[in-house]
Amino acid sequence: MSEGVRTIHQKGSRYYVHPESGDLAPSVTSILSMEAKPFLQDWSAGMAAEAAVTDLEVVQRIAARDRQAAVDFLKYSAKRYTKLRADVGSLVHDFFELRLRGEEVPYPHHDVEPYVPAIESWLDRYQPELLNAEDVAWSSSHNYAGSFDFMVKINGKTVLGDLKTSKSVYLSVAYQLAAYAHADHLITVDRKIVPFPKVDAGAVLHVTPTRAEFRPVTIDRPVFDRFLTLRQRFADDRASDAGIIGRVAWKHESGRATGTARRAS
Template sequence: MSEGVRTIHQKGSRYYVHPETEALAPSVTSILNMESKPFLQQWSATMAAECAVTDLEVVQRIADRDRAAAVDFLKFAAKRYTKVRADVGSLVHDYFELRLRGETVPYPHHDVEPYVPHIEAWLDKYQPELCYAEDVAWSSQHDYAGSFDFMVKIGGATVLGDLKTSKSVYLSVALQLAAYAHSDNLITVDREILPFPQVDAGAVLHITPEKAEFRKVEVGDAIFGRFLNLRRVFTDSRASDAGIIGRAAWKNELSRATGTARRS
């Protein structure tokens, strides 16, 4: 079985490796990380505070033995939560893809079970005809790539969609889908390179254990233009900073002649 398009990580970002040319293209998600998200700082602080209150005794026991470890335990509370949610999201995506392909999943993972009724209800209502799932969109013109969740036919229209299991749907999903929709090529899991199909609409399927919503997402030129702005920011952020601030042309340091100063 093919492993699909290979990816690598450089300087904290993910890059796709073109199966023929070996050219590198930054991932759509890495480009979207250039977008300012001031709410994340407050959210991270809240997660640390909630962890301190909820796990007060645990934090105290860790601190009694290793104060730095206790600080790290609180500092990384948001990352631990994100990791758990990402793992569950991956399992839900796997189930959704299998069901889109018409496969039966008799014993879904227990973390997936709350999502199953919503997925089955959506499949029953829309009867989507699968075109592609988890394949790669590649833009040679604008130099980026990314894997999209699904492309299906619904009522004769080609719909490019994204499955979200987060608490809310954010504007970034529109930028993400617009980037995919404006790609030059589609690269299948078998590394076959095709022209990217014409997309009639973008959509997001938002599923939580409590509810599911299917929404249209704008993926036209205006939204794509906003994504390209972030693409330029990504390029600028990777430019070398060498030489911007030169060496000191003049220094003046206080004398440390005393014995006390020398020992400090």
């Protein structure tokens, strides 16, 4: 994350704060959350079921003391896994950024070590010339912002890329990169604001502990229009609902509070 652009959270979404105007722009990742993902429900249920089988004795011990705690242990299995993967992903991104900048990392974090050979192999194969890393793309035209992983020169072409450490590469990476590529401005760590550079291609570097793949990603206008559809959906979802449900006009409560109850409240 760029240190030059502050972010805040409102109503479950992240917003970037423009360093000069103070205007708020929703993050690209928050906008992408508008994309329908019906598979997540089955995945979440599967994680809970797997935890119930794998950690059966643990669940039984917890349930013997606190039934609700055992229910919560299973209910939040998917969130625990997601948090763990996000933490590892952040460490891998940090290592990747340092190596892109030409810095040596002699003792990488033990969770990063399995990813090191693939990252080093990619750097050796493509010899990328770093242009920007973890800077912010800001769209004044469509009011959104987001920090991108890297922009490099490869064989004379400007490539805007995203590093993924997830199990698979999903279509949303194309919307994400298209949003960055069609932004109006680039804001650096030192808060320098310049026009967003012309990008020749998009790409995703997918790295896991056992393999790495480098794939081109289409980021043209039709793909960007798909992102803008999600942007509009985000705006509609956050639109004010004031007045839809009015104030209480009448109510009835059962029972009558005693003086003791009133004094205790």
